[in-house]
Structure formats: C-alpha cells, structure tokens
Amino acid sequence: xxxxxxxxxxxxxxxxxxxxxxxxxxxxxxxxxxxxxxxxxxxxxxxxxxxxxxxxxxxxxxxxxxxxxxxxxxxxxxxxxxxxxxxxxxxxxxxxxxxxxxxxxxxxxxxxxxxxxxxxxxxxxxxxxxxxxxxxxxxxxxxxxxxxxxxxxxxxxxxxxxxxxxxxxxxxxxxxxxxxxxxxxxxxxxxxxxxxxxxxxxxxxxxxxxxxxxxxxxxxxxxxxxxxxxxxxxxxxxxxxxxxxxxxxxxxxxxxxxxxxxxxxxxxxxxxxxxxxxxxxxxxxxxxxxxxxxxxxxxxxxxxxxxxxxxxxxxxxxxxxxxxxxxxxxxxxxxxxxxxxxxxxxxxxxxxxxxxxxxxxxxxxxxxxxxxxxxxxxxxxxxxxxxxxxxxxxxxxxxxxxxxxxx
Amino acid sequence: xxxxxxxxxxxxxxxxxxxxxxxxxxxxxxxxxxxxxxxxxxxxxxxxxxxxxxxxxxxxxxxxxxxxxxxxxxxxxxxxxxxxxxxxxxxxxxxxxxxxxxxxxxxxxxxxxxxxxxxxxxxxxxxxxxxxxxxxxxxxxxxxxxxxxxxxxxxxxxxxxxxxxxxxxxxxxxxxxxxxxxxxxxxxxxxxxxxxxxxxxxxxxxxxxxxxxxxxxxxxxxxxxxxxxxxxxxxxxxxxxxxxxxxxxxxxxxxxxxxxxxxxxxxxxxxxxxxxxxxxxxxxxxxxxxxxxxxxxxxxxxxxxxxxxxxxxxxxxxxxxxxxxxxxxxxxxxxxxxxxxxxxxxxxxxxxxxxxxxxxxxxxxxx
Numbered sequence: 001x002x003x004x005x006x007x008x009x010x011x012x013x014x015x016x017x018x019x020x021x022x023x024x025x026x027x028x029x030x031x032x033x034x035x036x037x038x039x040x041x042x043x044x045x046x047x048x049x050x051x052x053x054x055x056x057x058x059x060x061x062x063x064x065x066x067x068x069x070x071x072x073x074x075x076x077x078x079x080x081x082x083x084x085x086x087x088x089x090x091x092x093x094x095x096x097x098x099x100x101x102x103x104x105x106x107x108x109x110x111x112x113x114x115x116x117x118x119x120x121x122x123x124x125x126x127x128x129x130x131x132x133x134x135x136x137x138x139x140x141x142x143x144x145x146x147x148x149x150x151x152x153x154x155x156x157x158x159x160x161x162x163x164x165x166x167x168x169x170x171x172x173x174x175x176x177x178x179x180x181x182x183x184x185x186x187x188x189x190x191x192x193x194x195x196x197x198x199x200x201x202x203x204x205x206x207x208x209x210x211x212x213x214x215x216x217x218x219x220x221x222x223x224x225x226x227x228x229x230x231x232x233x234x235x236x237x238x239x240x241x242x243x244x245x246x247x248x249x250x251x252x253x254x255x256x257x258x259x260x261x262x263x264x265x266x267x268x269x270x271x272x273x274x275x276x277x278x279x280x281x282x283x284x285x286x287x288x289x290x291x292x293x294x295x296x297x298x299x300x301x302x303x304x305x306x307x308x309x310x311x312x313x314x315x316x317x318x319x320x321x322x323x324x325x326x327x328x329x330x331x332x333x334x335x336x337x338x339x340x341x342x343x344x345x346x347x348x349x350x351x352x353x354x355x356x357x358x359x360x361x362x363x364x365x366x367x368x369x370x371x372x373x374x375x376x377x378x379x380x381x382x383x384x385x386x387x388x389x390x391x392x393x394x395x396x397x398x399x400x401x402x403x404x405x406x407x
Numbered sequence: 408x409x410x411x412x413x414x415x416x417x418x419x420x421x422x423x424x425x426x427x428x429x430x431x432x433x434x435x436x437x438x439x440x441x442x443x444x445x446x447x448x449x450x451x452x453x454x455x456x457x458x459x460x461x462x463x464x465x466x467x468x469x470x471x472x473x474x475x476x477x478x479x480x481x482x483x484x485x486x487x488x489x490x491x492x493x494x495x496x497x498x499x500x501x502x503x504x505x506x507x508x509x510x511x512x513x514x515x516x517x518x519x520x521x522x523x524x525x526x527x528x529x530x531x532x533x534x535x536x537x538x539x540x541x542x543x544x545x546x547x548x549x550x551x552x553x554x555x556x557x558x559x560x561x562x563x564x565x566x567x568x569x570x571x572x573x574x575x576x577x578x579x580x581x582x583x584x585x586x587x588x589x590x591x592x593x594x595x596x597x598x599x600x601x602x603x604x605x606x607x608x609x610x611x612x613x614x615x616x617x618x619x620x621x622x623x624x625x626x627x628x629x630x631x632x633x634x635x636x637x638x639x640x641x642x643x644x645x646x647x648x649x650x651x652x653x654x655x656x657x658x659x660x661x662x663x664x665x666x667x668x669x670x671x672x673x674x675x676x677x678x679x680x681x682x683x684x685x686x687x688x689x690x691x692x693x694x695x696x697x698x699x700x701x702x703x704x705x706x707x708x709x710x711x712x713x714x715x716x717x718x719x720x721x722x723x724x725x726x727x728x729x730x731x732x733x734x735x736x737x738x739x740x741x742x743x744x745x746x747x748x749x750x751x752x753x754x755x756x757x758x759x760x761x762x763x764x765x766x767x768x769x770x771x772x773x774x
Contacts (some may be wrong), residue, residue, distance in 0.1 A: 053747050081624040140701070252513075252514060253513065253514075253672070255669070256667055256669070256672050257666065257667065257668070258668040291434055291673075308480070313523075319595065363525075364514070364517065364522065364525060365513070366513065366672075367509055367513060367514065367517075367522065367525075367675060367679060368525070370528050370679045370680060371525065371526065371678075371683060374529065374548070374679075374680050374683045374684070375529045375532070375533065376527075377544060377547055377548070378532075378533035378536070378540070378541075378544045378687070379533075380545065381536075381540045381544040381714060382533070382536040382545040382714070384713065389539065389540070389543060390545045391543065392546075393543070393546050393547055393550060394546075
C-alpha cells in the first residue's frame with residue numbers, strides 16, 4: 001500500500017542526510033509524523049497505509065499511502081453535449097480538490113467520517129455553511145454516525161443505508177458523477193457526500209424534479225431546454241402508461257379510439273392467439289432482459305446483443321404470430337422513453353412502476369390505469385426527502401432546487 | 408400556501424356532477440330552479456366569506472383546535488363526530504354514484520363491489536397521508552384536468568346540437584320562487600371552502616386569503632353551465648328522461664379530429680381522477696375530525712406525519728359501513744337518500760358557519 005517515492009522522500013532520504021538523531025526526529029515531525037503511544041493502534045495505522053518508524057525509543061507513524069485512481073475519468077452516464085466532460089475520480093482527495101477548485105467560496109465546509117467496521121471507508125460531507133439548513137445537517141450527521149455496516153464500498157449502498165425506509169422504490173437522494181452538478185447543488189444549499197473509492201457523489205435532499213433535469217438544461221437556450229424538459233415528461237408518461245393503456249384498449253374498451261385505428265390494431269393482432277396481457281408480458285420481459293444483458297456484457301459484445309435481441313427477435317416474433325406489430329412499436333417506445341429520464345436511479349424506479357399499472361389494467365382496464373396513475377401521483381406527493389416535499393408543483397416558490405434556476 | 412384554498416374550492420365546483428346536483432336541479436326546472444340557483448350563489452358566497460373571515464383570528468388552527476379551546480367537552484365530541492360523518496358521507500355519495508356510472512358506461516361486465524373496493528383502497532391509503540400531501544395532490548390533479556374540462560365546456564357551448572331556444576325557455580321560469588331543496592342542492596357548488604376546517608392548520612398569518620369575491624363569480628358560471636348545457640342538448644322535456652344527465656350530454660358529442668373520438672371517454676376518465684381526489688380530500692378531512700374527537704391531546708404541528716394508521720382505520724371502518732348500507736338500497740332509494748343528505752348538509756353547513764362566526768367574534772373580542 002505504500003508509495004515508494006513517498007517513502008524515499010519522507011524517510012530514507014532524511015535518514016541518510018541527517019547529521020544527528022534529533023535532526024531526523026525533527027524532519028519526521030515536519031513531514032506529519034504522529035507520535036504513537038498505544039501499541040494496539042499500530043496495526044490499525046499500518047492497514048491505513050502508514051509507515052511506523054521506531055526511533056530513539058519512540059514510535060512514529062507517517063502517512064505514505066499510495067493513492068490510486070487520482071485521474072478523473074470521462075463521463076460515462078450523464079452525458080451532456082456542451083459542458084464539462086470530466087467525471088469524478090475514485091480518489092476522495094482528488095474529488096475534493098476538483099470541487100474546491102470549482103466552488104471558491106470560503107463557506108464551503110468539509111467534515112470527515114469513517115464508516116464500515118472492516119472497510120473503514122472515508123466519507124466526506126461537503127456543504128456551504130451559509131446556505132445549508134442547520135436542522136438538515138444535524139439529521140444527516142446523526143444518520144451517518146448511526147450507520148453500522150461491515151463493508152461500505154459504493155455510493156448506492158450508502159444511499160440505501162441512509163434511507164430509513166425498509167422498502168423503498170423511489171430515490172430520495174441523487175447519485176451523480178458530474179462535478180458541475182455537485183457544485184450547483186452545493187450553491188443551492190444542498191449537502192453532498194463523497195466516498196473514498198467511488199466516482200459518484202450523493203446529493204441530498206433531492207426531489208422529483210432533480211431527477212428529471214439534466215445539466216444540459218442550464219447550458220442551452222431557454223426554449224430549447226424548456227422543450228427538452230417537456231419532452232422528458234411526455235416520455236415519462238408514455239413509458240409508464242403505454243403498456244397498461246394497450247391492455248385496456250384491447251381487452252376492455254376497443255371502442256375508445258376511432259374505428260379505423262381499432263380495426264388496424266385488431267388486424268395486426270389477428271394472428272395472435274392469446275389475450276393482450278400475455279403479449280405485453282412476453283415483449284416487456286424480452287426488452288427488460290435485453291437491457292439487463294447489455295448492461296452486464298462487455299462493451300464490444302453489447303451491441304451485438306442489442307442487434308440480435310431488438311431487430312431480429314422482434315421481427316421474428318411478429319412474423320411468427322406471437323405478438324402483434326403494434327406491440328413491437330409499443331415495446332420499443334416504452335424502452336426508448338425510459339432512457340430519456342436523465343438520472344439512472346429514477347429511470348430504474350420507473351421501469352418497475354409500470355408493472356403494477358399493468359396489473360391494474362389487467363384487472364380493471366382504463367379505470368385501473370387512471371386510478372393507478374392517481375395513486376402514483378398521490379404516493380409521490382406523500383413522499384418526503386429529508387422533510388422536503390418530493391412531488392409538488394411550482395417548487396420554485398420555496399427554494400430553487402431545479403438546476404434551471406441558477407442563482 | 409394560500410393558493411391551495413382555491414384548488415379545493417374549484418374541486419368541489421367541478422365535482423357537482425358526481426353528486427347528482429344537475430339531476431335534482433333539472434327535475435325542478437319549471438319550479439324555481441333558476442331562482443334557486445341565484446339564491447344559492449348569494450347564500451354560498453356569503454357563507455364562504457363569513458367562514459373564511461371568522462377563521463382569520465385562528466391562524467394555524469383547524470376546527471378541532473378551535474372547538475377544544477372554546478367549547479365544553481360534551482358539545483365538542485358529538486359535534487366533531489357529526490361533522491366527520493357528514494364529510495365522510497360526501498365522499499361516500501360520490502364514490503357510490505361514480506362507481507355506478509363507471510359500471511354502466513365504461514365496463515358493464517365489472518363486479519361493482521370489486522370496483523368499489525379498489526377505489527376505497529386507493530382513496531383511503533392516500534387520505535391517511537398528511538394534509539399537506541393531499542393539497543399537493545389536489546394542485547397537480549386540478550391543474551392538469553382544468554384544461555380538459557375547459558375544452559369540454561367550450562366544445563359543448565359551441566356544438567351544433569346545442570339548442571339555445573330551450574335554454575331561453577327554461578330561463579323564463581326565473582320568477583318562480585325556489586324551495587329549500589333547490590337552494591341546498593345548488594349551494595353545494597360553493598361548499599369547497601368548508602374543507603378549511605382542517606386545512607386551516609397549515610394556513611398561517613401571512614397566508615391571508617384574498618380574492619374571495621371570485622368564488623361567487625366562478626360559481627355562477629359553473630352552476631349555469633351544469634344546469635343549462637344538458638337542457639340545450641336534450642331539450643326542455645327530453646332532459647328529464649336521463650338519470651346521469653351529464654354523462655349522456657358528454658356522449659352526445661364527438662371530436663372529429665381527436666385521438667379519442669367519443670367525448671364520453673375523456674369525460675369519464677377526467678372525472679375518475681377528480682372524483683378520486685374529491686373522495687380523498689373529504690375522507691381525509693372527515694377522518695381528521697373524528698380522530699380529534701377521540702384523542703386526548705391537542706393536535707400540534709409536528710415535522711410531517713406521513714401515514715397515519717389511525718386515520719386509515721377510521722376510514723376503512725366507515726367505508727365498510729358505507730358498503731353495507733348500500734346493500735339494502737336500490738338505485739332509486741339511494742337517489743332519494745342523497746337528496747335528503749344534500750338538504751341536511753346545507754342546514755348543517757349554515758349551522759357550522761354560524762358557530763365559527765360566533766367563535767371568531769369571541770376570539771377577536773378577547774384580544
């Protein structure tokens with residue numbers, strides 16, 4: 001774990017060049033050595049990457065830890081067209097440096113915690129002391145101190161640990177890899193948690209709109225970004241309701257649309273021998289499996305999987321009379337719309353939510369779909385992210401928490 | 408915060424169709440319905456004005472807290488229980504009527520009991536949440552559905568089969584004096600303000616409700632469209648033959664260029680969300696009132712209550728009651744019952760406004 005050059009410059013070189021023993025002690029202390037009196041603590045120090053030096057009857061420990069992955073990588077998940085292109089690094093100090101150099105107010109505060117019994121992961125709390133709410137800070141501090149876990153390795157794991165609900169579906173904290181989003185959120189009085197060894201940051205509190213906003217919204221012309229936001233919400237509604245609406249339309253009220261359209265749909269379903277919900281489940285299972293597979297596969301095979309799955313299988317399934325061609329269009333519309341949601345955790349939650357809606361549609365048709373959407377809105381309105389209302393219209397009146405309100 | 412007041416008011420105005428208000432009004436179109444509606448505008452507007460004015464000395468307090476301060480225990484508990492059940496009945500009437508409409512016009516094969524259980528479950532779980540969340544929900548639902556309702560109204564006013572002569576004929580009967588039934592049925596439009604009984608807990612001194620005069624103005628518009636559009640579509644005599652007169656009116660229209668051609672589907676699905684919202688709001692208010700009648704401690708504004716088991720149990724118990732009584736009533740008897748309920752509601756609403764007015768005077772004198 002030790003860095004050889006550090007070891008050489010901090011210990012070997014002074015040891016050889018010093019004239020007296022006192023001078024070497026002096027030089028050790030200058031390089032940040034700490035005098036250790038408790039022999040039991042030494043093991044712990046060594047596992048943290050320190051070097052222990054016994055000199056003149058005293059024991060010192062010097063931090064010579066080799067830091068890996070200091071280089072920030074290219075953005076992998078939250079792409080933007082124009083805007084910063086580098087994501088966070090895996091090293092905590094490098095990340096703090098990156099944020100510090102983007103946010104130069106002296107009110108930026110850092111607090112360090114060590115979490116995990118075995119992993120002893122360093123966790124850093126970043127906030128603007130002027131803007132962050134004291135009450136919220138106290139709650140988060142208490143929460144961090146109460147976490148008892150053996151191994152802590154990722155930001156997502158920390159999010160689940162911070163979330164006091166046992167069965168959670170919707171993310172109430174935002175995971176991001178973009179330094180510009182972190183800085184923007186700090187400037188809005190939010191609190192950021194960084195983790196050693198993870199290139200993601202946790203931002204809290206986060207409300208529904210935060211998950212639907214991309215950083216591009218800030219970097220583009222007003223009408224362009226507004227148009228894109230509206231597009232995103234339409235896509236959200238489509239990905240949630242299309243399968244449920246299809247089932248309701250086919251199995252309950254085919255007379256809802258005009259005759260021509262109904263006839264087209266019925267015609268394309270002519271070869272399909274079973275009820276509509278079977279078709280929906282069949283295609284949705286395939287597309288979910290495809291998404292999951294292309295995520296796990298190495299990059300180079302991933303594109304093959306999508307081609308085979310998407311093009312060939314879809315075409316063949318329709319020709320074999322297993323599913324209607326309308327259903328193929330619908331499935332791809334659902335999948336594409338789902339990827340429009342900018343933050344991955346929210347898009348995963350929405351991927352799940354469409355299934356309860358499908359079940360309601362199977363049982364009650366349009367009534368079930370509309371009632372299910374009503375319940376979803378009510379449920380989201382009932383959620384709180386650290387006492388901030390999760391879903392609420394005109395959120396700007398309380399606090400500008402959307403990125404498109406830069407101050 | 409204060410804009411949420413208007414969402415609740417607007418919700419009650421739009422929902423009148425689900426409480427059979429137009430049907431009862433149209434029954435009496437030759438004997439005083441028009442005059443009764445004008446009287447209802449005056450009485451409803453006055454009540455709203457008095458109620459909101461009298462609540463002003465009590466910022467951040469709902470009716471249960473006010474009653475706790477000023478009324479003796481023996482009066483407070485029965486009064487709260489009675490009010491809670493009245494509120495509950497409002498949601499219940501909407502639930503029963505609307506589930507019948509859904510079964511008749513959308514899914515004739517569905518088991519109505521199962522449908523009612525679904526609606527009850529959805530509404531009761533949401534109604535057991537915090538008052539704030541329900542107001543947020545109301546805002547979202549109202550804002551997204553108002554344009555659709557507006558489209559429906561504009562469409563029907565300019566529709567080719569709308570017969571304005573029939574409207575003129577009925578409006579000539581304006582001189583006939585109204586009876587209590589017409590006034591109380593028509594005044595339901597204005598009753599949204601009364602939900603402030605609980606929601607006032609979240610309205611503080613700075614949330615002074617202004618623009619109260621807009622309530623009677625919108626109310627006149629809503630009342631006259633809800634009454635005259637069916638008459639224009641079905642004629643002065645023919646309109647009487649429909650039970651759910653507005654559903655039939657919506658079914659008389661078609662949108663030539665719309666994705667959904669028959670307006671009735673848009674109408675039913677829009678009203679489904681609105682009815683669910685109405686049931687949620689009324690049941691929440693009712694359950695809060697009943698809960699406070701039994702609780703020993705005074706309600707305090709805590710951080711945020713999320714989901715309250717007590718509320719949920721109260722709502723479930725009462726809705727089971729609602730399903731059971733329904734078993735012994737057919738549609739016609741239920742129609743009569745809900746008519747009687749609307750009259751009783753009007754009388755108790757005026758009574759409640761008087762009590763709050765008296766308490767408000769008392770409170771401002773003490774200061």
